[in-house]
Ligand SMILES: O=C(O)CCC(=O)C(=O)O
């Protein structure tokens with residue numbers, strides 16, 4: 372998991388024209404937090420009336436997710452919801468809010484939601500890769516210019532979480 376994250380951070384940093392270690396450093400180096408969650412969606416007699424998880428973006432830097440074979444994850448793109456097809460043994464990787472902020476909006480956190488199934492139980496195992504709570508995350512200085520001013524305020528990750536969970540202004 373640590374190696375995968377390191378490699379993803381490296382490619383994503385290079386994609387922004389930054390040093391390969393830029394994201395790893397900005398997100399806390401060895402202090403990075405790996406938070407495992409387990410989602411359990413029991414069968415629902417009227418799946419069209421509800422959602423498993425309401426539309427949201429993850430607060431994390433990246434989320435690496437393993438689902439079971441029951442379809443349910445959807446992502447929003449160009450004004451439409453798309454099924455994220457289940458592919459055996461594949462990992463699903465979400466860009467989270469912290470990478471959107473760090474990249475000053477060059478990378479967008481993916482808006483996603485889940486549906487439920489009439490007969491089958493769906494499960495998913497996301498791993499949220501997070502900065503330590505005390506770490507301040509903001510747009511990388513090289514990505515803030517006169518033409519492209521900072522779109523996000525720098526904040527301690529724990530304060531960001533508090534604002535988002537409590538729907539307070541960012
Ligand atoms: O169950 C899924 O596929 C996604 C769950 C999710 O978006 C989350 O736990 O943040």
Ligand SMILES: [Fe+2]
Pocket residue numbers: 427428429483
């Ligand atoms: Fe999510």
